[in-house]
Amino acid sequence: xxxxxxxxxxxxxxxxxxxxxxxxxxxxxxxxxxxxxxxxxxxxxxxxxxxxxxxxxxxxxxxxxxxxxxxxxxxxxxxxxxxxxxxxxxxxxxxxxxxxxxxxxxxxxxxxxxxxxxxxxxxxxxxxx
Amino acid sequence: xxxxxxxxxxxxxxxxxxxxxxxxxxxxxxxxxxxxxxxxxxxxxxxxxxxxxxxxxxxxxxxxxxxxxxxxxxxxxxxxxxxxxxxxxxxxxxxxxxxxxxxxxxxxxxxxxxxxxxxxxxxxxxxxxxxxxxxxxxxxxxxxxxxxxxxxxxxxxxxxxxxxxxxxxxxxxxxxxxxxxxxxxxxxxxxxxxxxxxxxxxxxxxxxxxxxxxxxxxxxxxxxxxxxxxxxxxxxxxxxxxxxxxxxxxxxxxxxxxxxxxxxxxxxxxxxxxxxxxxxxxxxxxxxxxxxxxxxxxxxxxxxxxxxxxxxxxxxxxxxxxxxxxxxxxxxxxxxxxxxxxxxxxxxxxxxxxxxxxxxxxxxxxxxxxxxxxxxxxxxxxxxxxxxxxxxxxxxxxxxxxxxxxxxxxxxxxxxxxxxxxxxxxxxxxxxxxxxxxxxxxxxxxxxxxxxxxxxxxxxxxxxxxxxxxxxxxxxxxxxxxxxxxxxxxxxxxxxxxxxxxxxxxxxxxxxxxxxxxxxxxxxxxxxxxxxxxxxxxxxxxxxxxxxxxxxxxxxxxxxxxxxxxxxxxxxxxxxxxxxxxxxxxxxxxxxxxxxxxxxxxxxxxxxxxxxxxxxxxxxxxxxxxxxxxxxxxxxxxxxxxxxxxxxxxxxxxxxxxxxxxxxxxxxxxxxxxxxxxxxxxxxxxxxxxxxxxxxxxxxxxxxxxxxxxxxxxxxxxxxxxxxxxxxxxxxxxxxxxxxxxxxxxxxxxxxxxxxxxxxxxxxxxxxxxxxxxxxxxxxxxxxxxxxxxxxxxxxxxxxxxxxxxxxxxxxxxxxxxxxxxxxxxxxxxxx
Numbered sequence: 001x002x003x004x005x006x007x008x009x010x011x012x013x014x015x016x017x018x019x020x021x022x023x024x025x026x027x028x029x030x031x032x033x034x035x036x037x038x039x040x041x042x043x044x045x046x047x048x049x050x051x052x053x054x055x056x057x058x059x060x061x062x063x064x065x066x067x068x069x070x071x072x073x074x075x076x077x078x079x080x081x082x083x084x085x086x087x088x089x090x091x092x093x094x095x096x097x098x099x100x101x102x103x104x105x106x107x108x109x110x111x112x113x114x115x116x117x118x119x120x121x122x123x124x125x126x127x128x129x
Numbered sequence: 130x131x132x133x134x135x136x137x138x139x140x141x142x143x144x145x146x147x148x149x150x151x152x153x154x155x156x157x158x159x160x161x162x163x164x165x166x167x168x169x170x171x172x173x174x175x176x177x178x179x180x181x182x183x184x185x186x187x188x189x190x191x192x193x194x195x196x197x198x199x200x201x202x203x204x205x206x207x208x209x210x211x212x213x214x215x216x217x218x219x220x221x222x223x224x225x226x227x228x229x230x231x232x233x234x235x236x237x238x239x240x241x242x243x244x245x246x247x248x249x250x251x252x253x254x255x256x257x258x259x260x261x262x263x264x265x266x267x268x269x270x271x272x273x274x275x276x277x278x279x280x281x282x283x284x285x286x287x288x289x290x291x292x293x294x295x296x297x298x299x300x301x302x303x304x305x306x307x308x309x310x311x312x313x314x315x316x317x318x319x320x321x322x323x324x325x326x327x328x329x330x331x332x333x334x335x336x337x338x339x340x341x342x343x344x345x346x347x348x349x350x351x352x353x354x355x356x357x358x359x360x361x362x363x364x365x366x367x368x369x370x371x372x373x374x375x376x377x378x379x380x381x382x383x384x385x386x387x388x389x390x391x392x393x394x395x396x397x398x399x400x401x402x403x404x405x406x407x408x409x410x411x412x413x414x415x416x417x418x419x420x421x422x423x424x425x426x427x428x429x430x431x432x433x434x435x436x437x438x439x440x441x442x443x444x445x446x447x448x449x450x451x452x453x454x455x456x457x458x459x460x461x462x463x464x465x466x467x468x469x470x471x472x473x474x475x476x477x478x479x480x481x482x483x484x485x486x487x488x489x490x491x492x493x494x495x496x497x498x499x500x501x502x503x504x505x506x507x508x509x510x511x512x513x514x515x516x517x518x519x520x521x522x523x524x525x526x527x528x529x530x531x532x533x534x535x536x537x538x539x540x541x542x543x544x545x546x547x548x549x550x551x552x553x554x555x556x557x558x559x560x561x562x563x564x565x566x567x568x569x570x571x572x573x574x575x576x577x578x579x580x581x582x583x584x585x586x587x588x589x590x591x592x593x594x595x596x597x598x599x600x601x602x603x604x605x606x607x608x609x610x611x612x613x614x615x616x617x618x619x620x621x622x623x624x625x626x627x628x629x630x631x632x633x634x635x636x637x638x639x640x641x642x643x644x645x646x647x648x649x650x651x652x653x654x655x656x657x658x659x660x661x662x663x664x665x666x667x668x669x670x671x672x673x674x675x676x677x678x679x680x681x682x683x684x685x686x687x688x689x690x691x692x693x694x695x696x697x698x699x700x701x702x703x704x705x706x707x708x709x710x711x712x713x714x715x716x717x718x719x720x721x722x723x724x725x726x727x728x729x730x731x732x733x734x735x736x737x738x739x740x741x742x743x744x745x746x747x748x749x750x751x752x753x754x755x756x757x758x759x760x761x762x763x764x765x766x767x768x769x770x771x772x773x774x775x776x777x778x779x780x781x782x783x784x785x786x787x788x789x790x791x792x793x794x795x796x797x798x799x800x801x802x803x804x805x806x807x808x809x810x811x812x813x814x815x816x817x818x819x820x821x822x823x824x825x826x827x828x829x830x831x832x833x834x835x836x837x838x839x840x841x842x843x844x845x846x847x848x849x850x851x852x853x854x855x856x857x858x859x860x861x862x863x864x865x866x867x868x869x870x871x872x873x874x875x876x877x878x879x880x881x882x883x884x885x886x887x888x889x890x891x892x893x894x895x896x897x898x899x900x901x902x903x904x905x906x907x908x909x910x911x912x913x914x915x916x917x918x919x920x921x922x923x924x925x926x927x928x929x930x931x932x933x934x935x936x937x938x939x940x941x942x943x944x945x946x947x948x949x950x951x952x953x954x955x956x957x958x959x960x961x
Contacts, residue, residue: 026936034644034672035679037936045935045944052634052644052672062944068688069934069944073676077646079612086647088676088684093647 552583662914
């Protein structure tokens with residue numbers, strides 16, 4: 001088990017935690033910094049992002065505004081230091097930490113837990129599907 | 130005497146300054162209990178004389194009218210036109226008009242302006258000899274010019290160059306004749322005048338300086354046929370316009386014994402009062418502290434002062450500096466303070482860009498005067514320095530054009546008391562207040578404050594103030610690219626080009642803030658792509674591309690993609706058509722013919738894209754770049770190959786152009802078309818680049834587009850041969866790519882250029898800026914480095930990794946559900 005640094009509370013070595021509820025997704029090197037991938041976790045599409053600072057984030061992949069499963073393909077940005085992803089469909093931005101949509105009130109996506117075990121990305125779903 | 134009618138205020142003259150007085154009187158409430166009569170000599174009410182020549186450039190006469198339509202129907206105002214005042218009796222406060230109307234007044238405001246100076250030489254009364262002051266003068270010039278080929282303007286100052294522009298717009302071969310050794314001798318120094326002269330000559334005008342006209346040569350029947358000079362050969366000309374300075378029209382005042390200045394002009398004190406009680410003089414007819422102002426701004430200030438005085442206040446006119454910024458023949462020209470002052474000089478001249486800037490400072494670094502030609506963006510800041518309303522910043526920063534007006538002097542930080550519009554005497558504070566009230570663009574601020582509606586030279590400053598005020602209020606200012614880069618796309622492009630930086634992380638670290646966003650990342654990626662031929666998805670570049678570029682396909686509403694192979698010129702073999710059909714059938718793709726003579730295959734899931742492209746490339750097809758801000762298609766007709774009417778081989782040319790510019794990344798998409806004859810079946814005039822065959826070659830149109838705001842392309846050059854056509858397109862495109870804003874089509878970019886299509890022609894065809902070679906070299910590099918992005922992608926298994934719906938399973942995306950309509954698969958819910 002390799003030690004990984006803790007950054008922004010999201011790239012977390014979870015190897016000591018109760019494995020219950022965590023799903024192994026892919027190796028870390030499958031991800032390009034500041035881009036996302038989509039994974040199907042227990043039938044739910046999840047977008048996972050690796051940022052240039054090394055932090056990992058996971059949110060729902062389905063864009064609540066267009067209904068398409070595409071948020072993993074959005075561009076990463078920051079709004080006053082808060083990391084965001086912009087939906088590639090109509091460009092609304094979602095905060096990666098809170099899931100809140102900056103450009104449309106009352107719209108949000110669920111944020112999921114994401115961590116590493118031996119450089120393998122694991123996701124634990126949050127909220128109801 | 131008993132027949133006289135009485136008015137409280139008699140305004141003699143309805144020019145720009147007389148009109149301003151009327152507006153000021155209304156604004157200040159003078160007419161609540163007073164009657165005012167305005168008497169004008171012309172049959173038109175007041176109009177903008179500063180922009181007279183624009184009526185030959187498509188502006189309607191009515192658009193030059195000053196003030197709202199109802200100004201002269203305000204209660205208490207009467208306007209009497211075409212009946213000038215011919216005599217005044219200041220002792221009895223009486224005036225008489227030409228048609229015999231007798232008026233008694235309490236106050237009389239003389240605003241009779243000035244008359245053009247015509248030198249006392251033989252022949253000035255000949256047919257075809259004109260002055261340049263009124264719309265009627267212009268009408269007469271236009272009528273006479275119909276039978277003329279050449280024209281001359283005597284006078285190379287402000288007015289003379291305006292008049293020369295008018296003749297040029299009438300299509301005359303025009304010569305400007307100036308007595309002094311340089312143009313605009315009062316406002317400019319030798320260096321500035323030389324730069325201006327180059328611009329003027331580049332427009333096709335001839336200039337003769339140090340030329341003293343001694344006689345207007347005439348035909349036996351009394352028509353102008355030339356000019357004779359003290360020195361040098363005669364000048365043949367069919368028409369001559371005298372615009373060599375002005376003289377105050379002070380005859381009324383002289384006749385009634387008012388004091389006049391040594392060189393003319395009615396003498397006024399700081400209250401603008403003449404030597405007779407109750408009689409005031411304002412504008413170009415007034416002589417204040419020995420000086421007659423030939424500019425509109427001081428006249429406007431005088432008008433305000435007199436209105437205030439009549440209202441009972443003690444306002445004063447303290448004189449005005451002669452700082453002025455204007456556009457002459459499309460060239461920005463400004464003189465500030467005393468351009469001939471004795472002091473230390475800072476001069477920045479760029480003969481290639483055609484700019485010249487000089488600032489004169491005293492030992493303490495205070496600005497005494499300045500000359501700006503070609504780029505007057507530092508004008509506003511320098512005027513504030515001259516007046517002492519702001520601390521003088523580092524002048525090099527103010528002058529260096531690359532710093533831009535935003536960096537130069539921080540207009541946003543000017544005090545509220547700093548003046549902005551000297552024509553209407555509007556300060557920063559008033560403009561800021563207007564922005565806070567919700568007038569968030571120049572048009573709104575103009576309406577609300579009048580600022581910028583005089584000579585217009587302060588409009589850039591108004592824009593800056595609006596931007597600053599908006600960003601202070603936390604609102605978006607469109608000018609900078611995004612919150613991460615405080616510069617425009619052209620500035621960023623130049624920075625990337627010159628610095629050699631080719632990674633986003635280095636660029637944002639050194640020249641931006643934060644980590645970038647969905648605006649600046651693709652913009653920078655596009656700039657990198659325009660400047661090199663590197664694969665657009667390698668390494669860090671992958672994180673910069675919009676989703677479409679990232680997957681080299683166009684995202685559709687259900688999360689699937691469309692695929693468009695390139696079909697150069699719309700020419701396709703049956704075998705390729707069959708291959709496309711087979712791919713569509715095998716992957717169950719919806720097919721549709723596009724407007725650009727290609728075939729769109731829709732409904733491909735991400736993981737299908739490489740499989741689809743492997744088949745298409747096998748069939749000899751390549752990426753069509755429909756996903757990029759890049760060249761899309763070059764539409765064509767069948768030309769001479771098949772068509773009975775064709776005059777050139779439009780299909781071959783279209784294919785050549787499409788293969789040359791394919792993959793070229795640009796600020797927005799680019800579309801082209803080539804038509805084989807004037808019937809224009811390829812609709813080239815609605816494209817960014819449109820080529821239409823002629824008997825002798827090709828006509829090149831630029832700056833058209835369809836879409837939401839269709840734009841008709843403009844003719845750039847005629848009868849080009851093949852090489853000339855390609856050279857012109859190379860230059861045009863590279864210039865556009867370097868200097869357009871993000872997502873700005875060629876039409877908008879071209880419209881915003883100073884001088885419009887004429888300027889484009891001078892840069893692209895005449896290579897006036899000397900950039901042609903650099904543009905062509907950039908394009909040659911692009912052409913040599915082009916590779917099909919899909920071929921490159923398929924070559925490398927690592928590059929294919931991203932093309933999966935899910936990173937942890939091969940299951941297709943369960944949200945993509947299709948239904949069948951008219952025999953093809955479309956997204957479920959597409960019909961709802």
